[in-house]
Amino acid sequence: SLTDEQYFRFEAINNSNYEVSKAWRVKENFRDILRRTSPMEALSLFYIWKRDAKHAQIKEINEVVDMFERHKIRNNKRYENRGKQRASRTIKRGYTRVKNNRKRLQKYR
Numbered sequence: 653s654l655t656d657e658q659y660f661r662f663e664a665i666n667n668s669n670y671e672v673s674k675a676w677r678v679k680e681n682f683r684d685i686l687r688r689t690s691p692m693e694a695l696s697l698f699y700i701w702k703r704d705a706k707h708a709q710i711k712e713i714n715e716v717v718d719m720f721e722r723h724k725i726r727n728n729k730r731y732e733n734r735g736k737q738r739a740s741r742t743i744k745r746g747y748t749r750v751k752n753n754r755k756r757l758q759k760y761r
Contacts, residue, residue, distance in 0.1 A: 674708045681705075 665673045681701050688694040705717050 671710055675710055675713060678705045678708055678710070678713055 678701070681697075681704065685694050685697045685701055688697065702717055702720070705713050
């Protein structure tokens, strides 16, 4: 979607060692992840993007990558705890056996 002149300008900036061009490339690569329809493809691209973003060694971008890591760890713990809480509630209600679970589900039919 770039004209020839815009493309040549972009390539000149891109090939130089400007921090702005590195940041722009990292941002565009992240946008490309958001355009994916397959979650597995997006996840694999995210890990590649994360590695490349760290490699760019730009302080602000590193802070964003670290934020993603913190939230990922926090959300994983949160979902893990939810599963444990749900299991303990099920046990407390007496639905530990398949037979009891079947009875519970038949109540709602």
